[in-house]
Amino acid sequence: MRYTLKDYQDTAVRQILNQLRRARGNYHSYDSLSEFALAATTGAGKTVMAAAVIEALFFGSDEFDTEADPGATVLWFSDDPSLNAQSRIRIQAAASELDSRLQIIESNFSQTTLAPGMVYFLNAQKLRDGGNLVRGATPTDPDMPALFERTDLGQQTIYEVIRNTVAxxxxxxxxxxxxxxxxMKTARDRTSIVQKLINGTNGAPPMPIVFGISATVERFTKAMEQIPNRDALPCVEVDATLVQQSGLLKDDIVLTIPTETGAVDTTLLRKAISKVKESTDAWSAYADQQEESDRVVPLLVVQVEDKPTEAELARILDVIYEEWPELDYDAIAHVFGTHTDLLVGQQPVPYIEPQRVQDATHVRVLLAMEAVSTGWDCPRAEVLVSFRTRNDPTYIHQLLGRMLRTPLARRIPGNEVLNSVDCVLPNFDRKTATAIAQMLMKGKTALDPDDTSTDPDEKSRRVLFDPVQLVPNPEVPEGVWSVLESIPSLTVPKTHVKPIKRLDALAVALSKDGLIENAVAQAEAHLCAVLDGRAVQYKAQVDQARQDVLTVSAEEARGRLGKEGFRYSPFTIDADDRAIEDAYQGAGRLLSKALAGAYVAHLVSQDEDGDLREAEIVTASLGRVPSIITDxxxxxxxxxxxWLNDTRVARKALPDDRQADYDRIEGMSTQPERIALTAPKVAQADRQVREPDGAERELPTYRLHLMAAEDGTIPVDLNGWEQQVLASEANQSGFVGWYRNPSRATKESLAIAYKDGTGEWKALRPDFIFFATQHDGTVVADLVDPHGHHLSDALPKLRGLADFAEQYGSEFRRIESVAETGGKLRVLDLTKANVRNAVRDATDAKALYEADLASDY
Structure with missing residues (x-):
């Protein structure tokens, strides 16, 4: 793979490969047909995950512990040729081993079978009646005539090709x-070709293994349930919260839906144009600050109804040029299904292929119909205005999901405006669109209104209806900001992390940025020295492992005709070069290929004879001792x-794109590790709340928050406990400011790692950080977290907070957890050792707040 998979992508790929392995075994052993789906929110990198899966299928993978399937052929199907072209480009960009193995099936396809080790792309349009690929096909109904005559008697139909391949x-x-x-709707849809293809049609057998990919798989799942004699394997679901944490998706959706009826379409179009111009200025300023030559060029997408009249298009163009007169003549294009250039009045509007829009940065306004809701991908699309009228939840989910990708495939630190997207929907059903927006906010991939599984401390994104922009509050003393940036935050340990590969990635990055000279060589030398030392320390185990490498144990069974039973005789023989090489490759899988090769070179350089085979035997032997690998x-x-600690200050001077690389490496921890907070630079907050029933209410505002609007206030939605805590802290002597800790995984959010009831690592994000000046003028920070003791995660979070206070308590004045019991707010001071010990020994969180070790808040 050319890309490094995100942690959630790695996990999903492993699960998919396990499902495919199971499906393949069932098919070849029992002729059993299988299906399952990958459900991942739009923007999660589903095609990248699929590329990793296909690469592992064709070539095997040490990383995913899977063997190659030498008979594997992939038939990639969509209902749109532009989607196939885009998917092919994406797979080619992601998977280095698949460059020459990706073929689009054109109408003149002449092979008799689909070759193993190949990915073929096919779309529904090519299977319409009369198309070259289906001419002369044997009809499913024997009483029906053949579908047209073949134009080329030597060409097989696609159905015959599929039949030959399966056979x-x-x-x-x-x-x-x-x-x-x-x-996946009705049999009369043109795309019901998909269902026929899956079930078997026109002489082609049913598809052995069906793997569906979508952000909304409900239709697929329900349709597949109606198909008899096909096993439904569990769906592979990607947690959208993890996708959001990765920085691939926008954090905020600014949703504009009118509250009144009437001709407001052009008014809201003007608003959308204003938004894209503001976005252009913001991205330009960011590129200047980062000294980036490859700038983000925001795109405005205008979605129109089917078959718009020339008058309707002319009205749209007139408004665009009135509000944006500096646009170049070729700055507007379309992706209508006609695929032809338009002339609207005197204004040419050329057609552009959807997959080319992202790179065609001269296009600033894109006119579309359905294209933006059918798998289209253009991360620079920052603003959408849709004149369509849709109430279908799946459609709206797909449409809004298309707008969520971050242009740089990473979050912009400290800037919530650049991490947001604007959607203007004048004709959408308000209740449905709001419900979908709320679902997107929770990070759901399913339309289940009763699903409340999202961790409230890990909300994935916000939906804003009337936001106000926030900047650093001039009323807050300067010293508060330096204290904020010095506060410790912790990584949340990941699964499937390989520390040796993590060190290799860090060494490459440090060398690239000139922060540690010859870091790669230093890392290799350090680990080679460790291997030298462990070879002596575990000599007995290494000697035994060497014997295992050099010999092959086997057993001979002898029996006589006419007599029952066998006599078994064990024996050993010397291993040949192939067996020794396989043992060395096994060590490379555990130590990493790079370290195994480096250690062989290290041993050869120390040996006067330079015996390469002996060096590989030694390395293979060390790799068979588990204690050595662990050490x-x-x-x-x-x-x-x-190294991360030594370079902490120097790394802050690097551009954001380089810092993002280190963020990824920091996140590859096996234990909670300290990282630095980033001070917010530009933020936004909603001024009102829309309840699920459609009711709206204005939010109260507060002063002395670190980020504030022009009037020095911030609108915040606080519950009763939080309001009491804020009021109490604001009345304390020396109080100078407060920070509402973001509830999502950003560099501006303080995280504390803890283990939940199942032993899985999660993040606690305390609600408040308060700042005060002491008598000597120094600024101190207080960490205060109101949290209900009745919640199932109360005790695990308290233990995580206790561990955090144990290690980092000296960097705060107070670390407190507040809860209501008996009608009073009670507080646990985690800076006290006896409180921490009681928390660790407790079996009930409520009892802790009721005990004498707690006090009234």
Whole structure:
């Protein structure tokens, strides 16, 4: 893979490969047909995940512990040729091994079978009646005539090609259905071709293994439930909260839906144009500040109804040029299904292929119909205005989801405005659109209104209806900001982390940025020295492992005709070069190929004879001793922590794109590790709340928050406890400011790692950080977290807070947890050792607040 997978992508790929392995076994052993789906929110990188899966299918993968399927063929299907073209480009960009193995099936396709180790792209339009690929196909109904005559008697129909492929011995045809929610309605839909293809049609057998991919898989799942004799394997679901944390998606959706009826379409179009101009200025300023040559050029998408009249288009163009007169003549294009250039009055509007829009930065306004809701991908689309009228939840989810990708595939630190997207929907059903927006806010991929599984401390994004922009509050003393940026935050440990590969990634980054000279060589030398030492320390185990490498144990069974039973005789033989090489490759999987190669070179350089085979035998032997692998990983982790700490200040001077690389490496921790907070620079907050029933209410405002509007206030939605805590702290002597800690995974949010009831690492994000000046003028920070003791996560979070206070309590004046019991707010002071010990021994959170070790708040 050319890309480094995000942690959630890595997990999903492993799960998909396990499902495919199971499906393949069932098919070849029992002729059992299988199906399952990948459900991942729009922007999660589904195509990148699929590329990693296909690469592992074709070539095997040490990283995912899977063997290659030599008979694997992938048939990638969508209902739109532009989607296929875009998917092919994405897969080619992601998977280095697949460059020459991606073929679009054109109308003149002449192969008799689909070859193993190949990905073929097919779309529904090519299977319409009369198309070259289906001419002369045997009809499913024997009483029906053949579908037209073949134009080329030597050309097989696509159905015959599929039949020949499935019939070949040892072959496995994997049918990947892209945008799997489409084509799953009624048998009269043109895209019902999909269902026929899955079930078997026109002489082609049913697809052995069906793998659906979508952000909204409900239609696919329900349709597949109606198909008899096909096993439904569990869906692979990607937690959208993890996607949001990765920085691939926008944090905020600014949703504009009119509260009144009438001709407001052009008025809101003017508002959308104003928004895209503001976005252009903001991205330009960011590029100047970061000294980036590859600038983000925001795009305005105008979605119109089907078959718009020339008068309707002319009205849209007139408004655009009135509000944006500096636009170039070629700055407006369209992606209508006609695929032809338009002339609207005297204004030419050329057609552009959807997959080219992202790179065609001269296009600033894109006119579209359905294209932006059918798998289209253009991360620079910052503002959408849709004149369509849709109440279908799946459609609206897909449409809004298309606008959520971050242009740089990463979050912009400290800038909530650049991490947001604007959607102006004048004709959408307000109640439905608001409900979908709320679902997107929670990070759901399913339309289940009763699903409340999202962790309230890990909300994925916000939906804003009437936001106000916030900047650093001039009323807050300067010293508060330096204290904020010095406050410790913690990483949340990840699964499937390989410390040696993490060290390698860090060494490459540090060398690239010139922060540690020859970091790669230093890291290799350090771990080679560790291997030298462990070879002596574990000599007995290494000697035994060497014997295992050099010999192959086997057993001979002898029996006689006419007599029952066998006599078994164990024996050993010397391993040949191939067996030794396999043992060395096994060590490379555990130590990493880079370290194994470096250690072989290290041993050869120390040996007068330079015996390469002996060096590989030694390395293979060390790799078979689990204690050695554990120790090397521990030393790699320790060196990573030391280098990250040593370069903490220097890394802050790097551009954001380079810092993002280190953020990823910091996040690859196996234990909670300290990271720095980033001070917010530009933020936004809603001025009102829309309740699920449609009611609206203005939010109260407060002063002395670190980020504030022009009038020095910030609108905040606080519950009763939080209001009491804020009022109490604001009345304390020396109070100079407060910070509402963001509830999502950003660099501006303080996180405390804790283990939940199942032992899984999660993040607690305390509600408040308060700042005060002491008598000597120094600024101190107080961490205060109101949290209900009745909640199931109360005790695990308290333990996490206790561990945090144990290690970092000296950097705060107070670390307190507040809860209501008996009608009073009670507080636990985690800076006290006896409180921390009681928390660790407790079995009930409520009892802690009721005990004498707590006090009235």
């Amino acid at each position: 070949e011995e040892g072959r496995t045809l994997y049918f990947v259905l892209d945008e799997a929610h489409r084509g 090397v990983e521990h030393e790699a982790d320790a060196l990573v922590r030391r």
